[in-house]
Amino acid sequence: MITEKWDILDENGSPTGKTTLRGRNFLKSGEYHLVVHIWIFSPDGKILIQRRSDTKPLMPGEWAATGGAAISGENSYSAANRELFEELGIRSDKKSLKKAFRIKRRNSLLDVWMIESDIRQENLRLQKSEVSEAKWITLAELKQMIQDGKFHNYGSEYFKKVFEKIEENLKVLA
8 A cells, every 4th residue: 555645734835845644644733734625516406425435544434525635746726636536537627626715724724625517426436445435415415414423524614614615606506
């Protein structure tokens, strides 16, 4: 298994010139690595979610957002574009994949991206080492899954912003 190399960033997201290996070094206070989440919504108002593989060391088997850590040399867009294609087989470009917001966490800068897609569930190409299944659901179903503990809880600040952005995008489609 190849260990990912991450760029260490400052609190503004600028590279410090240092790197770390995933799971090998703990980041110090004021050091961050870049993480991306991609929320996919359909023209008819559905949201595509995925269940993580049962073999994942972090959050195995949980329903969660598409995404992951940026590897060394990647910017936020290239990481989001790569993760979206690797995990689900969805292609994107700078016009379709739009950055929604950034949240600073303890040792990560989390960039959340949005994309509209009308890909059919049966046409998804799941990366089995990362994703065990994916499905389209409504926003109400997502909120219920979070409330019931069936979707990973990223925190209230995160979901408040995600719901605002999803609702903005769905209004544009209406």
